[in-house]
Amino acid sequence: MSIDVSDLRDRFPALRRMVHDHPAAYLDGPGGTQVPESVIDAMARFMRAGGSNHGGPFVTSRETDALVEEARSAVADLFGARPEEIAFGQNMTSLTLSVSRALGATWMVGDNIVVTRLDHDANVWPWVIAARDAGVEVRWIDFDPDDGCRLDLEHLDRTIDTRTRVVAVTRASNAVGTITDVHPVIDAAHAHGALTYVDAVHYSPHGLLDVAALRTDFLAASSYKFFGPHTGCLFGRSDVLERTAAYKIRPAPDDPPGKWETGTQSFESLAGVTAAVDYIASLGKGDSRRTRIASAMEAIGAYERGLSARFLDGIAAFGGITLYGRKVADGRTPTFAIAVDGVHPDTVAAALGDVGIFVWSGDYYAVEVMRRLGVADRGGLVRIGFVHYNTIEEVDRAVAAIGGLST
Ligand SMILES: Cc1ncc(COP(=O)(O)O)c(C=O)c1O
Numbered sequence: 388m389s390i391d392v393s394d395l396r397d398r399f400p401a402l403r404r405m406v407h408d409h410p411a412a413y414l415d416g417p418g419g420t421q422v423p424e425s426v427i428d429a430m431a432r433f434m435r436a437g438g439s440n441h442g443g444p445f446v447t448s449r450e451t452d453a454l455v456e457e458a459r460s461a462v463a464d465l466f467g468a469r470p471e472e473i474a475f476g477q478n479m480t481s482l483t484l485s486v487s488r489a490l491g492a493t494w495m496v497g498d499n500i501v502v503t504r505l506d507h508d509a510n511v512w513p514w515v516i517a518a519r520d521a522g523v524e525v526r527w528i529d530f531d532p533d534d535g536c537r538l539d540l541e542h543l544d545r546t547i548d549t550r551t552r553v554v555a556v557t558r559a560s561n562a563v564g565t566i567t568d569v570h571p572v573i574d575a576a577h578a579h580g581a582l583t584y585v586d587a588v589h590y591s592p593h594g595l596l597d598v599a600a601l602r603t604d605f606l607a608a609s610s611y612k613f614f615g616p617h618t619g620c621l622f623g624r625s626d627v628l629e630r631t632a633a634y635k636i637r638p639a640p641d642d643p644p645g646k647w648e649t650g651t652q653s654f655e656s657l658a659g660v661t662a663a664v665d666y667i668a669s670l671g672k673g674d675s676r677r678t679r680i681a682s683a684m685e686a687i688g689a690y691e692r693g694l695s696a697r698f699l700d701g702i703a704a705f706g707g708i709t710l711y712g713r714k715v716a717d718g719r720t721p722t723f724a725i726a727v728d729g730v731h732p733d734t735v736a737a738a739l740g741d742v743g744i745f746v747w748s749g750d751y752y753a754v755e756v757m758r759r760l761g762v763a764d765r766g767g768l769v770r771i772g773f774v775h776y777n778t779i780e781e782v783d784r785a786v787a788a789i790g791g792l793s794t
Contacts, residue, residue: 388672388682390690390775395670398423399776409743413781416774417561417722418747419611420592422663426615429662430655438654451654458657459644461664464676465613466587466606467597468622474644475652475660476619479588479609480509485647486605486621487553489631490582491517494552499524501546501554501581504755505538505565510555510586510607511755528556528572532760535713536563543575551581558606559590562753562770563712563760564722566590573603582627588612592774593691593720595684598622610656615663618656621647670775687775692716694773694782698723701786705793711760711768722772727792732766735792739769742788746771 396402401421405414414421433454441451459470466473476482494500500518502511504527518525526546529539538556547554554576559566573583584605587596591608598606606622621644628643640646668676671683695716702708707728713719727735732748739746749767750757757763771785 388670388686390670390686392690392776392778396776396778398425398666400424400427402776405743413744413773413777413785415746415770415772416592416777417589417612417720417751417770417772418745420614420774421776422614422616422659423666425666426659426662429658430616433655433658440651441654454654454658454661455652458661461661461676462608462620462622464680465591465596465664465667466608466620466622467595467599467677469625471644472598472622472625472628474621474623474628474647475657476621476648477653478617478619479586479607479621480513480619482607482619482621482647483509483513483584483586485634485649486584486623486631487513487517488520489633490553491521492632494518494521494523496522498550498552499526499548500552501526501528501576503528503530503538503556504759505530505536505560505563505567506555506557506586506753506755507561507588508752508754509588510557510584514553514555514584523552526551530565530756530759532711535715535718536560536565536711536756536760537713538565538567538572540568540571543571547575547579547581549579551576551579553582553584555584555586557586557589558596559587559593559720560712560753560756561589561722562751562756562768563724564719564772565712566594566718566720569601569603573601577602589720589722592687593684594688595681610660610663613663614666616653616656616659618653618660620660623647690775691721691773694777694779695719695721697779697782698771698773698786701783702789705790707793708789711762720772721774721777722770724768724770725789726762726765726768727789730792732769735769735789738792739771739785739788744771744785744788746785 439447582604668679671679673679736748
Protein backbone atom coordinates (compact mmCIF):
# COMPACT_ATOMS: atom_id res chain seq x y z
CA MET A 388 0.00 0.00 0.00
CA SER A 389 1.07 3.56 -0.54
CA ILE A 390 -0.53 6.91 0.19
CA ASP A 391 -2.10 8.72 -2.78
CA VAL A 392 -2.28 12.15 -1.27
CA SER A 393 -4.02 13.86 -4.19
CA ASP A 394 -6.85 11.34 -3.93
CA LEU A 395 -7.41 11.53 -0.22
CA ARG A 396 -7.24 15.32 0.10
CA ASP A 397 -10.62 15.56 -1.64
CA ARG A 398 -12.12 13.74 1.32
CA PHE A 399 -11.28 16.63 3.70
CA PRO A 400 -13.58 19.66 3.43
CA ALA A 401 -11.14 21.83 5.41
CA LEU A 402 -8.36 21.09 2.94
CA ARG A 403 -10.67 22.02 0.05
CA ARG A 404 -11.48 25.27 1.84
CA MET A 405 -7.83 26.05 2.48
CA VAL A 406 -6.97 25.54 -1.17
CA HIS A 407 -9.75 27.97 -2.03
CA ASP A 408 -9.33 30.63 0.69
CA HIS A 409 -5.60 30.37 1.38
CA PRO A 410 -3.90 28.88 -1.68
CA ALA A 411 -0.55 28.71 0.14
CA ALA A 412 -1.92 27.05 3.23
CA TYR A 413 -1.14 23.86 4.95
CA LEU A 414 -2.47 23.06 8.39
CA ASP A 415 -0.40 22.22 11.44
CA GLY A 416 -1.03 18.51 12.11
CA PRO A 417 -0.05 18.21 15.76
CA GLY A 418 -2.35 21.08 16.78
CA GLY A 419 -5.27 18.90 15.72
CA THR A 420 -5.86 17.10 12.47
CA GLN A 421 -8.60 17.90 9.98
CA VAL A 422 -11.55 15.54 9.63
CA PRO A 423 -12.79 13.76 6.53
CA GLU A 424 -16.32 14.32 5.25
CA SER A 425 -17.30 10.83 6.44
CA VAL A 426 -16.63 11.88 10.06
CA ILE A 427 -18.73 15.02 9.71
CA ASP A 428 -21.52 12.97 8.08
CA ALA A 429 -21.51 10.39 10.86
CA MET A 430 -21.82 13.09 13.51
CA ALA A 431 -24.58 14.90 11.64
CA ARG A 432 -26.42 11.61 11.04
CA PHE A 433 -26.61 10.98 14.76
CA MET A 434 -27.94 14.49 15.44
CA ARG A 435 -30.44 14.33 12.57
CA ALA A 436 -31.79 10.94 13.59
CA GLY A 437 -32.85 12.31 16.97
CA GLY A 438 -30.17 10.52 18.93
CA SER A 439 -30.99 10.28 22.60
CA ASN A 440 -29.21 9.17 25.77
CA HIS A 441 -28.27 5.51 26.04
CA GLY A 442 -29.84 2.79 28.17
CA GLY A 443 -33.52 3.53 27.46
CA PRO A 444 -36.26 1.13 26.28
CA PHE A 445 -36.96 2.89 22.99
CA VAL A 446 -35.49 2.86 19.53
CA THR A 447 -33.39 6.04 19.51
CA SER A 448 -31.81 5.02 22.80
CA ARG A 449 -31.08 1.53 21.54
CA GLU A 450 -29.45 3.11 18.52
CA THR A 451 -27.22 5.09 20.87
CA ASP A 452 -26.33 1.92 22.80
CA ALA A 453 -25.24 0.37 19.50
CA LEU A 454 -23.31 3.50 18.53
CA VAL A 455 -21.33 3.43 21.80
CA GLU A 456 -20.50 -0.24 21.30
CA GLU A 457 -19.39 0.48 17.73
CA ALA A 458 -17.09 3.24 18.97
CA ARG A 459 -15.56 0.92 21.59
CA SER A 460 -14.97 -1.72 18.90
CA ALA A 461 -13.45 0.83 16.55
CA VAL A 462 -11.01 2.19 19.14
CA ALA A 463 -10.26 -1.36 20.28
CA ASP A 464 -9.22 -2.07 16.67
CA LEU A 465 -7.11 1.09 16.61
CA PHE A 466 -5.35 0.18 19.86
CA GLY A 467 -5.18 -3.61 19.40
CA ALA A 468 -7.40 -4.00 22.48
CA ARG A 469 -10.79 -5.46 23.40
CA PRO A 470 -13.93 -3.24 23.35
CA GLU A 471 -14.58 -3.67 27.07
CA GLU A 472 -11.14 -2.17 27.76
CA ILE A 473 -12.01 1.16 26.08
CA ALA A 474 -13.51 4.15 27.91
CA PHE A 475 -14.29 7.60 26.55
CA GLY A 476 -14.07 11.03 28.10
CA GLN A 477 -13.91 14.72 27.42
CA ASN A 478 -10.27 14.58 26.34
CA MET A 479 -7.03 12.81 27.23
CA THR A 480 -6.24 15.28 30.01
CA SER A 481 -9.54 14.66 31.84
CA LEU A 482 -9.19 10.89 31.53
CA THR A 483 -5.64 11.03 32.87
CA LEU A 484 -6.65 13.26 35.78
CA SER A 485 -9.39 10.79 36.59
CA VAL A 486 -7.09 7.73 36.47
CA SER A 487 -4.27 9.46 38.40
CA ARG A 488 -6.67 10.54 41.12
CA ALA A 489 -8.09 7.03 41.42
CA LEU A 490 -4.69 5.32 41.50
CA GLY A 491 -3.27 8.02 43.78
CA ALA A 492 -5.83 7.09 46.41
CA THR A 493 -4.06 3.71 46.73
CA TRP A 494 -0.50 5.08 47.19
CA MET A 495 1.28 5.27 50.52
CA VAL A 496 4.07 7.37 51.95
CA GLY A 497 7.34 5.76 50.85
CA ASP A 498 5.98 4.95 47.39
CA ASN A 499 7.15 6.80 44.31
CA ILE A 500 5.93 7.49 40.80
CA VAL A 501 7.95 8.09 37.63
CA VAL A 502 7.28 10.64 34.89
CA THR A 503 9.45 11.90 32.02
CA ARG A 504 10.78 15.27 30.90
CA LEU A 505 9.77 14.42 27.32
CA ASP A 506 6.05 14.24 28.03
CA HIS A 507 3.22 16.69 27.38
CA ASP A 508 2.03 18.10 30.70
CA ALA A 509 -1.16 16.02 30.45
CA ASN A 510 0.97 12.96 31.25
CA VAL A 511 3.08 14.74 33.86
CA TRP A 512 1.07 17.04 36.06
CA PRO A 513 -1.92 14.75 36.76
CA TRP A 514 0.62 12.31 38.26
CA VAL A 515 2.57 15.00 40.09
CA ILE A 516 -0.52 16.42 41.78
CA ALA A 517 -1.80 12.96 42.68
CA ALA A 518 1.65 12.24 44.17
CA ARG A 519 1.53 15.50 46.11
CA ASP A 520 -1.92 14.60 47.49
CA ALA A 521 -0.68 11.15 48.55
CA GLY A 522 2.67 12.42 49.87
CA VAL A 523 4.73 10.22 47.54
CA GLU A 524 7.98 10.98 45.73
CA VAL A 525 8.10 12.01 42.06
CA ARG A 526 11.03 10.71 40.01
CA TRP A 527 12.00 11.80 36.51
CA ILE A 528 13.31 10.08 33.40
CA ASP A 529 15.42 12.60 31.51
CA PHE A 530 16.08 12.96 27.79
CA ASP A 531 19.24 13.95 25.98
CA PRO A 532 18.95 17.16 23.94
CA ASP A 533 22.28 16.31 22.24
CA ASP A 534 21.14 12.84 21.20
CA GLY A 535 18.01 13.64 19.22
CA CYS A 536 15.95 14.27 22.38
CA ARG A 537 16.03 10.55 23.09
CA LEU A 538 14.69 9.33 26.42
CA ASP A 539 17.40 8.14 28.81
CA LEU A 540 16.74 4.41 28.95
CA GLU A 541 20.15 3.58 30.38
CA HIS A 542 19.42 4.52 33.97
CA LEU A 543 15.94 3.07 34.46
CA ASP A 544 17.23 0.80 37.22
CA ARG A 545 18.14 3.89 39.26
CA THR A 546 14.71 5.42 38.82
CA ILE A 547 12.22 2.54 38.99
CA ASP A 548 12.20 0.30 42.07
CA THR A 549 9.89 -1.87 44.14
CA ARG A 550 8.14 1.20 45.62
CA THR A 551 7.29 2.60 42.17
CA ARG A 552 3.53 2.55 41.67
CA VAL A 553 3.15 4.11 38.22
CA VAL A 554 5.42 4.95 35.31
CA ALA A 555 3.94 7.47 32.85
CA VAL A 556 5.66 7.74 29.49
CA THR A 557 4.94 9.15 26.07
CA ARG A 558 4.90 7.08 22.88
CA ALA A 559 6.01 10.19 20.95
CA SER A 560 6.77 13.79 21.83
CA ASN A 561 4.30 16.38 20.61
CA ALA A 562 7.05 19.00 20.83
CA VAL A 563 10.15 17.54 19.20
CA GLY A 564 8.69 14.46 17.50
CA THR A 565 10.86 11.79 19.19
CA ILE A 566 9.29 8.33 19.00
CA THR A 567 9.99 6.62 22.30
CA ASP A 568 10.98 3.02 22.68
CA VAL A 569 8.58 2.40 25.55
CA HIS A 570 9.25 -1.35 25.81
CA PRO A 571 12.23 -1.10 28.20
CA VAL A 572 10.29 1.36 30.36
CA ILE A 573 7.26 -0.90 30.54
CA ASP A 574 9.43 -3.97 31.20
CA ALA A 575 11.29 -2.19 34.02
CA ALA A 576 8.00 -1.00 35.54
CA HIS A 577 6.42 -4.44 35.42
CA ALA A 578 9.55 -6.10 36.79
CA HIS A 579 8.97 -4.01 39.91
CA GLY A 580 5.18 -4.37 40.03
CA ALA A 581 4.42 -0.82 38.83
CA LEU A 582 1.60 0.11 36.45
CA THR A 583 2.31 1.86 33.15
CA TYR A 584 0.43 4.72 31.50
CA VAL A 585 1.35 5.49 27.89
CA ASP A 586 0.42 8.78 26.25
CA ALA A 587 -0.29 7.96 22.61
CA VAL A 588 -1.95 11.26 21.71
CA HIS A 589 0.80 12.52 19.44
CA TYR A 590 1.76 9.12 18.05
CA SER A 591 -1.74 7.99 17.07
CA PRO A 592 -1.99 9.60 13.59
CA HIS A 593 1.52 8.46 12.69
CA GLY A 594 1.90 4.80 13.61
CA LEU A 595 0.25 1.58 14.73
CA LEU A 596 -0.73 1.28 18.37
CA ASP A 597 -0.68 -2.18 19.86
CA VAL A 598 -1.45 -2.39 23.57
CA ALA A 599 -1.05 -6.17 23.55
CA ALA A 600 2.48 -5.96 22.15
CA LEU A 601 3.33 -3.04 24.46
CA ARG A 602 1.83 -4.88 27.43
CA THR A 603 0.95 -1.51 28.95
CA ASP A 604 -1.69 -1.22 31.66
CA PHE A 605 -3.08 2.04 30.28
CA LEU A 606 -2.84 3.97 27.05
CA ALA A 607 -4.60 7.22 26.19
CA ALA A 608 -5.27 9.03 22.92
CA SER A 609 -7.45 11.82 21.67
CA SER A 610 -9.53 11.48 18.55
CA TYR A 611 -8.97 15.02 17.27
CA LYS A 612 -5.38 13.97 16.61
CA PHE A 613 -6.42 11.00 14.49
CA PHE A 614 -8.85 12.71 12.12
CA GLY A 615 -11.86 12.63 14.44
CA PRO A 616 -13.71 14.99 16.79
CA HIS A 617 -12.68 16.17 20.26
CA THR A 618 -13.02 13.08 22.46
CA GLY A 619 -10.54 11.31 24.72
CA CYS A 620 -10.02 7.54 24.39
CA LEU A 621 -8.62 5.40 27.18
CA PHE A 622 -7.43 1.81 27.17
CA GLY A 623 -7.13 0.13 30.55
CA ARG A 624 -6.30 -3.50 31.25
CA SER A 625 -9.56 -5.13 32.36
CA ASP A 626 -8.36 -6.32 35.75
CA VAL A 627 -6.87 -2.92 36.60
CA LEU A 628 -10.02 -1.07 35.49
CA GLU A 629 -12.04 -3.55 37.51
CA ARG A 630 -10.13 -3.44 40.78
CA THR A 631 -9.45 0.32 40.87
CA ALA A 632 -12.16 2.43 42.48
CA ALA A 633 -13.14 5.22 40.05
CA TYR A 634 -14.26 8.65 41.27
CA LYS A 635 -17.86 8.43 40.12
CA ILE A 636 -21.38 9.32 41.15
CA ARG A 637 -23.79 6.68 42.48
CA PRO A 638 -26.03 6.06 39.44
CA ALA A 639 -23.00 5.56 37.16
CA PRO A 640 -22.15 1.92 36.35
CA ASP A 641 -20.04 0.01 38.89
CA ASP A 642 -18.27 -1.98 36.20
CA PRO A 643 -15.73 -0.96 33.59
CA PRO A 644 -15.60 0.63 31.16
CA GLY A 645 -18.73 2.60 32.16
CA LYS A 646 -17.51 3.39 35.67
CA TRP A 647 -14.66 5.43 34.12
CA GLU A 648 -17.04 7.53 32.00
CA THR A 649 -18.47 10.54 33.79
CA GLY A 650 -21.93 11.87 33.00
CA THR A 651 -23.38 11.78 29.51
CA GLN A 652 -20.93 11.09 26.72
CA SER A 653 -20.75 13.14 23.55
CA PHE A 654 -22.51 10.50 21.46
CA GLU A 655 -22.23 12.54 18.28
CA SER A 656 -18.48 12.58 18.84
CA LEU A 657 -18.44 8.83 19.36
CA ALA A 658 -20.15 8.45 15.97
CA GLY A 659 -17.30 10.56 14.59
CA VAL A 660 -14.65 8.50 16.40
CA THR A 661 -15.86 5.33 14.68
CA ALA A 662 -15.84 7.09 11.31
CA ALA A 663 -12.32 8.41 11.96
CA VAL A 664 -11.03 4.89 12.66
CA ASP A 665 -12.84 3.68 9.54
CA TYR A 666 -11.17 6.48 7.57
CA ILE A 667 -7.73 5.27 8.68
CA ALA A 668 -8.69 1.68 7.85
CA SER A 669 -9.85 2.80 4.40
CA LEU A 670 -6.24 3.71 3.56
CA GLY A 671 -5.11 0.11 4.08
CA LYS A 672 -5.83 -3.39 2.87
CA GLY A 673 -6.75 -6.55 4.74
CA ASP A 674 -9.54 -8.86 5.84
CA SER A 675 -10.34 -7.14 9.12
CA ARG A 676 -10.44 -3.51 10.23
CA ARG A 677 -7.42 -4.12 12.44
CA THR A 678 -5.32 -5.48 9.56
CA ARG A 679 -6.43 -2.59 7.35
CA ILE A 680 -5.40 -0.15 10.08
CA ALA A 681 -2.01 -1.87 10.38
CA SER A 682 -1.48 -1.70 6.63
CA ALA A 683 -2.63 1.95 6.52
CA MET A 684 -0.24 2.89 9.31
CA GLU A 685 2.64 1.27 7.49
CA ALA A 686 1.83 3.31 4.38
CA ILE A 687 1.37 6.48 6.45
CA GLY A 688 4.71 5.94 8.18
CA ALA A 689 6.55 5.46 4.89
CA TYR A 690 4.92 8.49 3.31
CA GLU A 691 5.54 10.69 6.35
CA ARG A 692 9.21 9.69 6.50
CA GLY A 693 9.45 11.10 2.97
CA LEU A 694 7.95 14.39 4.18
CA SER A 695 10.35 14.44 7.13
CA ALA A 696 13.41 13.77 4.98
CA ARG A 697 12.41 16.58 2.63
CA PHE A 698 11.92 19.01 5.52
CA LEU A 699 15.16 18.06 7.24
CA ASP A 700 17.18 18.36 4.01
CA GLY A 701 15.54 21.67 3.26
CA ILE A 702 16.16 23.45 6.52
CA ALA A 703 19.70 22.06 6.91
CA ALA A 704 20.71 24.46 4.14
CA PHE A 705 19.81 27.58 6.14
CA GLY A 706 22.00 29.42 8.62
CA GLY A 707 20.49 30.77 11.80
CA ILE A 708 17.93 27.95 12.22
CA THR A 709 18.27 25.46 15.07
CA LEU A 710 16.34 22.21 14.91
CA TYR A 711 15.72 20.52 18.26
CA GLY A 712 15.33 16.74 18.10
CA ARG A 713 16.35 13.98 15.70
CA LYS A 714 17.98 15.15 12.49
CA VAL A 715 16.97 12.03 10.52
CA ALA A 716 13.54 10.90 9.34
CA ASP A 717 13.35 7.59 11.17
CA GLY A 718 12.61 7.35 14.89
CA ARG A 719 10.59 10.54 14.78
CA THR A 720 7.23 11.87 13.66
CA PRO A 721 7.11 14.64 11.03
CA THR A 722 6.83 17.25 13.82
CA PHE A 723 9.72 19.68 14.10
CA ALA A 724 10.64 22.21 16.76
CA ILE A 725 12.86 25.02 15.53
CA ALA A 726 14.29 28.34 16.66
CA VAL A 727 15.23 31.17 14.32
CA ASP A 728 18.21 33.14 15.64
CA GLY A 729 17.23 36.52 17.01
CA VAL A 730 13.51 36.18 16.22
CA HIS A 731 10.92 35.45 18.91
CA PRO A 732 8.96 32.21 18.23
CA ASP A 733 5.67 34.14 18.27
CA THR A 734 7.00 36.45 15.57
CA VAL A 735 8.09 33.47 13.46
CA ALA A 736 4.68 31.77 13.84
CA ALA A 737 2.87 35.01 12.94
CA ALA A 738 5.10 35.54 9.88
CA LEU A 739 4.42 31.98 8.70
CA GLY A 740 0.71 32.45 9.42
CA ASP A 741 0.72 35.53 7.17
CA VAL A 742 1.79 33.37 4.24
CA GLY A 743 -0.79 30.68 4.98
CA ILE A 744 1.38 28.31 6.99
CA PHE A 745 -0.39 27.64 10.26
CA VAL A 746 2.01 26.60 13.03
CA TRP A 747 2.30 27.02 16.79
CA SER A 748 4.84 28.78 18.95
CA GLY A 749 5.47 28.41 22.68
CA ASP A 750 5.52 25.14 24.62
CA TYR A 751 2.34 23.42 23.28
CA TYR A 752 1.94 22.25 26.90
CA ALA A 753 5.24 20.35 26.74
CA VAL A 754 6.41 22.36 29.75
CA GLU A 755 9.27 20.11 30.84
CA VAL A 756 10.60 19.71 27.31
CA MET A 757 11.04 23.47 26.95
CA ARG A 758 12.68 23.75 30.36
CA ARG A 759 15.09 20.93 29.60
CA LEU A 760 16.00 22.49 26.25
CA GLY A 761 16.62 25.80 28.01
CA VAL A 762 14.15 27.71 25.84
CA ALA A 763 11.28 28.18 28.30
CA ASP A 764 12.37 31.75 29.10
CA ARG A 765 12.76 32.65 25.44
CA GLY A 766 9.18 31.94 24.42
CA GLY A 767 9.71 28.25 23.63
CA LEU A 768 10.05 27.08 20.03
CA VAL A 769 8.15 27.07 16.75
CA ARG A 770 6.51 23.75 15.93
CA ILE A 771 5.90 22.73 12.34
CA GLY A 772 4.03 19.48 11.89
CA PHE A 773 2.85 17.41 8.97
CA VAL A 774 0.49 14.47 8.64
CA HIS A 775 -0.23 12.09 5.77
CA TYR A 776 -2.56 14.51 3.95
CA ASN A 777 0.22 17.06 3.53
CA THR A 778 2.09 17.20 0.24
CA ILE A 779 5.77 17.50 -0.64
CA GLU A 780 4.90 20.90 -2.17
CA GLU A 781 3.58 22.04 1.20
CA VAL A 782 6.79 20.91 2.88
CA ASP A 783 8.76 22.88 0.28
CA ARG A 784 6.59 25.92 0.85
CA ALA A 785 7.11 25.72 4.61
CA VAL A 786 10.87 25.29 4.13
CA ALA A 787 11.04 28.25 1.74
CA ALA A 788 9.08 30.45 4.15
CA ILE A 789 11.39 29.48 7.02
CA GLY A 790 14.38 30.14 4.77
CA GLY A 791 13.06 33.64 4.20
CA LEU A 792 13.33 34.28 7.96
CA SER A 793 16.82 32.84 8.38
CA THR A 794 20.08 34.78 8.27
C1 LIG B 1 1.29 14.27 23.45
C2 LIG B 1 0.01 14.87 23.97
N1 LIG B 1 -0.51 14.39 25.10
C3 LIG B 1 -1.66 14.86 25.61
C4 LIG B 1 -2.33 15.89 24.99
C5 LIG B 1 -3.60 16.37 25.61
O1 LIG B 1 -4.69 15.88 24.90
P1 LIG B 1 -6.15 16.46 25.16
O2 LIG B 1 -6.18 17.79 24.47
O3 LIG B 1 -7.06 15.47 24.54
O4 LIG B 1 -6.34 16.59 26.61
C6 LIG B 1 -1.83 16.44 23.81
C7 LIG B 1 -2.53 17.54 23.15
O5 LIG B 1 -1.97 18.29 22.40
C8 LIG B 1 -0.63 15.91 23.28
O6 LIG B 1 -0.11 16.37 22.14
